[in-house]
Amino acid sequence: MNRFLANNGWSLGLAVLLALLLVATKTIQPDFGVSGLDTLGRSALPFALATLGMAVVVIAGGIDLSLASMMAVSSVTAATLMNGATDAQSAVVVVFVLVLGAAMGAVNGTLVVVTRVPDIVVTLSMLFVWQGTALLILNAPGGAAAPWLRALSAGGVTLPLVPDVLTTWLPKSVVFLLVSMAVIWLPIRRSKLGLMFYAIGSDGLAAFRSGVPVGRIKIAAYAVTGLFAALGGIAVTMSTGIGEPIPGPYLLAAVAAVVLGGVVLGGGRGGLVGPILAVFVLRLVRMDLTLMSVDPNVTTIVEGSIMVVVVMFGGVLAMKGRRE
Amino acid sequence: MTRLMRLVAENPLIPLVGLLAALIVVLEVMQPGIVSPFWIGNTLRVAIPLAMLAACQTLTMLTGGIDLSAGTVATITAFVLATLSPLMGIPEATLIALSCAVLAGAVNGFGIAICRVHPLIMSLGTGLIANGCLLVYQRYVIATGTLIPETLIWLGTGKTFGIPNGLAMFVPFAALIIWGQSRTGFGRLLYAVGSNEPATRLSGVRSWQVYLALYTLSGLIAGVAGLILLGLVKTPSLSLALRLDLPSVAAAVVGGTSIFGGRGGYGGTIVGALILTVLTTMLTLLHMPEGARGILFGLIILAVTAVYIRLTERG
Numbered sequence: 001m002n003r004f005l006a007n008n009g010w011s012l013g014l015a016v017l018l019a020l021l022l023v024a025t026k027t028i029q030p031d032f033g034v035s036g037l038d039t040l041g042r043s044a045l046p047f048a049l050a051t052l053g054m055a056v057v058v059i060a061g062g063i064d065l066s067l068a069s070m071m072a073v074s075s076v077t078a079a080t081l082m083n084g085a086t087d088a089q090s091a092v093v094v095v096f097v098l099v100l101g102a103a104m105g106a107v108n109g110t111l112v113v114v115t116r117v118p119d120i121v122v123t124l125s126m127l128f129v130w131q132g133t134a135l136l137i138l139n140a141p142g143g144a145a146a147p148w149l150r151a152l153s154a155g156g157v158t159l160p161l162v163p164d165v166l167t168t169w170l171p172k173s174v175v176f177l178l179v180s181m182a183v184i185w186l187p188i189r190r191s192k193l194g195l196m197f198y199a200i201g202s203d204g205l206a207a208f209r210s211g212v213p214v215g216r217i218k219i220a221a222y223a224v225t226g227l228f229a230a231l232g233g234i235a236v237t238m239s240t241g242i243g244e245p246i247p248g249p250y251l252l253a254a255v256a257a258v259v260l261g262g263v264v265l266g267g268g269r270g271g272l273v274g275p276i277l278a279v280f281v282l283r284l285v286r287m288d289l290t291l292m293s294v295d296p297n298v299t300t301i302v303e304g305s306i307m308v309v310v311v312m313f314g315g316v317l318a319m320k321g322r323r324e
Numbered sequence: 325m326t327r328l329m330r331l332v333a334e335n336p337l338i339p340l341v342g343l344l345a346a347l348i349v350v351l352e353v354m355q356p357g358i359v360s361p362f363w364i365g366n367t368l369r370v371a372i373p374l375a376m377l378a379a380c381q382t383l384t385m386l387t388g389g390i391d392l393s394a395g396t397v398a399t400i401t402a403f404v405l406a407t408l409s410p411l412m413g414i415p416e417a418t419l420i421a422l423s424c425a426v427l428a429g430a431v432n433g434f435g436i437a438i439c440r441v442h443p444l445i446m447s448l449g450t451g452l453i454a455n456g457c458l459l460v461y462q463r464y465v466i467a468t469g470t471l472i473p474e475t476l477i478w479l480g481t482g483k484t485f486g487i488p489n490g491l492a493m494f495v496p497f498a499a500l501i502i503w504g505q506s507r508t509g510f511g512r513l514l515y516a517v518g519s520n521e522p523a524t525r526l527s528g529v530r531s532w533q534v535y536l537a538l539y540t541l542s543g544l545i546a547g548v549a550g551l552i553l554l555g556l557v558k559t560p561s562l563s564l565a566l567r568l569d570l571p572s573v574a575a576a577v578v579g580g581t582s583i584f585g586g587r588g589g590y591g592g593t594i595v596g597a598l599i600l601t602v603l604t605t606m607l608t609l610l611h612m613p614e615g616a617r618g619i620l621f622g623l624i625i626l627a628v629t630a631v632y633i634r635l636t637e638r639g
Binding site: 129 | 435439440441442444445446448449450451452453455456457459460463570573574577582583584613614615616617618619620621622623625626629630633
């Protein structure tokens with residue numbers, strides 16, 4: 001039990017914070033209920049997927065600044081191809097976009113490994129490249145999303161044979177997030193591959209000497225990031241119904257949530273649960289401030305301050321731990 | 325051949341200047357007659373604010389850090405100066421605007437030096453907070469109108485005998501930084517902290533003082549860069565220098581400063597800023613769609629950096 005607490009202290013703290021915030025939301029807005037949860041889930045979905053992608057690559061010791069641009073490429077590709085497509089065709093499109101995302105990530109990873117240029121510089125250059133690609137595919141917001149795809153993230157869950165009352169409070173968007181996380185991350189985390197991500201993140205040289213193919217694993221980590229970015233791009237198209245060639249504010253938000261979620265920049269430590277909780281904490285703070293009709297600009301200040309203060313606090317804690 | 329390689333490895337500026345010259349030649353071939361004293365003056369004028377912002381990145385990168393709040397700080401300084409000038413006079417407004425820049429830098433320094441937050445996160449957070457403050461501030465001053473001091477317009481856009489006036493400020497600035505980075509104790513400490521922080525700490529350096537001073541200085545430089553940019557663009561906007569944030573990092577990187585610290589210098593960064601400016605002109609001349617220009621820009625930065633790392637590693 002103590003070991004569980006020690007290993008998951010950060011995530012548990014975030015979960016408690018999230019619960020407190022939910023209670024606070026209910027106090028501010030007594031009508032806050034099913035539709036409120038749905039709004040929260042839907043607005044958090046692209047942010048959460050971007051954060052998952054960033055968390056994977058940061059755990060493996062890298063960072064991907066081109067994440068938001070890859071999301072833009074995925075979003076416009078999905079929206080352009082789905083424009084006028086039948087349901088079956090659009091299902092193929094979704095699969096194609098997911099493969100495309102993984103391929104874009106693999107390109108980033110390969111460039112990092114082959115050129116030996118620092119990750120941050122390679123992905124900074126690729127930010128311009130993917131952003132340009134998105135603009136070439138679609139010059140202005142446009143395209144369309146298949147209706148079944150749009151229905152995938154709107155409203156609550158309804159299951160056959162189970163009374164609606166039991167399930168409708170759970171937003172479909174949250175289920176979508178959990179399912180994509182379980183399908184992509186759980187098998188990786190449980191396999192050798194996940195262990196190797198952590199290994200190359202905490203000490204590349206030691207991993208190399210223990211026989212880990214460092215280059216190939218790094219490429220794999222970037223590919224997983226690209227896959228999550230593609231999901232994020234699809235989520236953007238899903239919620240707006242169109243493709244958006246200009247990258248949204250997902251990059252900075254993802255870095256912030258990853259760090260807030262207890263993943264250490266530099267790699268090797270942290271998981272994916274903390275960052276997801278951090279995304280919801282940040283989105284809920286934003287929502288609460290909006291409910292209290294605070295100026296949205298003040299909201300930005302508060303968000304930034306939370307991020308800085310929490311990280312500073314974590315830094316001071318880590319220093320104390322080292323001294324003892 | 326080996327001797328040539330060693331020469332290049334020991335003087336990393338040679339290939340950079342060569343690349344800059346090659347780019348200018350290509351530009352002249354693409355559009356004969358474009359390279360003129362007038363064009364050179366314009367290019368320098370545009371490159372100066374970029375090179376100044378890249379100074380923030382170079383100095384912080386020498387210690388293994390980065391300052392992603394530089395663009396926001398520059399924007400705030402310019403906006404505060406332009407909106408306060410009609411209210412309280414130019415000298416006071418300048419003082420207040422630059423104190424905002426120093427304050428933002430000091431906040432960065434506090435987080436990085438004392439709380440040991442990763443510079444990337446800290447400067448990102450400070451940038452977010454500062455940007456929020458700017459947006460709130462903007463609501464209260466919207467009615468006062470703006471005034472841009474004549475001196476700044478003279479510095480930013482004016483030319484004397486075809487030479488941009490900005491150089492009158494930039495040349496001493498660059499000389500000071502290049503002199504400071506290699507000839508002063510503070511400059512050498514930046515390299516020392518960047519190459520091996522535990523070793524410098526064991527040699528009795530209080531590295532937190534170095535970080536605090538460095539990030540405060542970086543804030544001040546970003547502020548001054550914002551003022552020069554205001555003189556060049558002549559309209560204070562809420563996103564004045566934000567689009568220069570990533571290019572300023574790119575200029576430092578292309579100029580051969582290592583993002584892991586301890587290697588590089590401001591001389592290379594200036595050439596890097598010029599390369600990026602010439603490259604932008606060239607891509608604009610190509611009459612390509614905006615997207616294709618972005619792709620080329622990214623690929624060229626990556627290629628230059630990759631080749632450069634190979635060249636300097638040999639030695």
